[in-house]
């Protein structure tokens with residue numbers, strides 16, 4: 001389905017996200033015919049650019065990141081415009097009114113306007129108010145939607161405050177909170193895998209599942225984002241949003257029908273059921289870490305404290321591992337081990353469902369473990385691991401695997417997360433955007449962890465290029481388990 005005709009107003013248009021993600025996503029949607037000719041993009045920021053200089057900047061970015069060229073690139077760039085605005089001064093937003101009107105007239109976009117706040121979070125409350133001061137939020141002539149980038153608040157209190165601020169000027173149906181993990185094809189595939197196969201659903205519960213592992217590992221460090229990251233840490237940067245959303249996809253109940261509300265009802269329900277962790281629980285179920293300098297492949301890699309923008313005595317965690325549980329009928333008593341970190345050995349996001357073993361090992365001392373490995377990125381795919389007889393005498397078993405890789409599909413034309421989410425927002429489909437109650441449920445669960453960290457949370461060191469602090473191994477070893485150590489690529493097809 002194509003996007004509805006509309007004018008996309010990007011606040012923070014001179015920033016990184018705009019030229020690295022947003023404009024490339026819009027260009028690719030245009031290239032594959034998901035955007036009609038009836039659209040325009042109005043970049044807004046403080047920088048004194050004009051239409052021509054903005055187009056030039058975006059054109060260069062598209063050539064660099066997307067290898068764009070030719071008539072398609074020219075045609076796309078002709079839809080781009082720019083307006084310099086002091087984004088914290090409501091009066092200055094007056095300049096937007098004639099610009100947006102003019103674009104609606106020119107492209108016949110019937111007043112439909114998508115605002116994208118790709119700005120520092122301090123402006124998330126300001127922009128809606130300034131738009132409203134000029135009537136740019138009302139839906140009398142065309143729809144008005146507003147996309148909010150993460151972070152949605154800094155903790156439970158600020159998340160509430162931000163919500164109140166935005167809701168003063170935009171109704172919930174107009175607000176699209178973007179979590180780019182929900183835009184990933186393989187995260188959505190979790191739902192299809194679970195709810196369209198009779199094979200898995202009967203097993204997907206505490207009777208057959210021993211435990212679940214969710215890993216969001218990155219091999220890069222904080223790069224040039226030290227200033228931002230230090231105020232955030234792994235907990236706010238990855239866990240509170242991306243990994244809890246993945247957990248919700250693994251654990252939610254099937255929605256009665258596929259529409260935004262029933263899907264998001266189920267997500268919110270499961271997040272509300274996360275077992276609240278008190279300070280005593282956290283002592284035994286949480287491990288925080290920070291990477292230190294190490295040699296990787298003969299090269300010295302800086303520790304977190306040596307990164308640009310990071311205070312030399314910072315206590316910010318670049319790694320966290322948590323054991324949590326979900327208090328409902330499906331999951332009671334099943335541990336979910338969730339970990340994320342920077343400067344780990346490989347970049348990989350995966351979910352591993354560990355099934356219970358047979359009640360009695362017949363053929364060897366220990367029965368093989370059945371595992372379903374859902375590889376979210378990179379090298380997207382699914383691998384089922386189970387035991388088969390070792391050829392030869394006797395009845396010894398060995399682990400074998402059945403693998404599916406997206407790359408083996410004939411035409412794996414996957415939309416990137418930003419392409420998918422921008423397209424959905426332009427179609428008015430909020431299914432893959434976080435609803436306010438789900439965001440609050442996440443913060444409610446995370447707040448005691450933040451408090452614990454602030455008061456007594458010890459941050460252990462781990463060498464860059466390793467799988468985190470040894471305390472994390474001890475955490476999972478308490479139940480006689482070990483973390484899976486995934487490699488960079490899934491096993492090749494056999």
Ligand code: BG6
Pocket residue numbers: 180218237238349
């Ligand atoms: C972002 C975080 O939201 O997600 C980054 O701010 C992180 O720190 C990134 O690197 C990971 O996204 P992806 O899609 O590369 O897994």
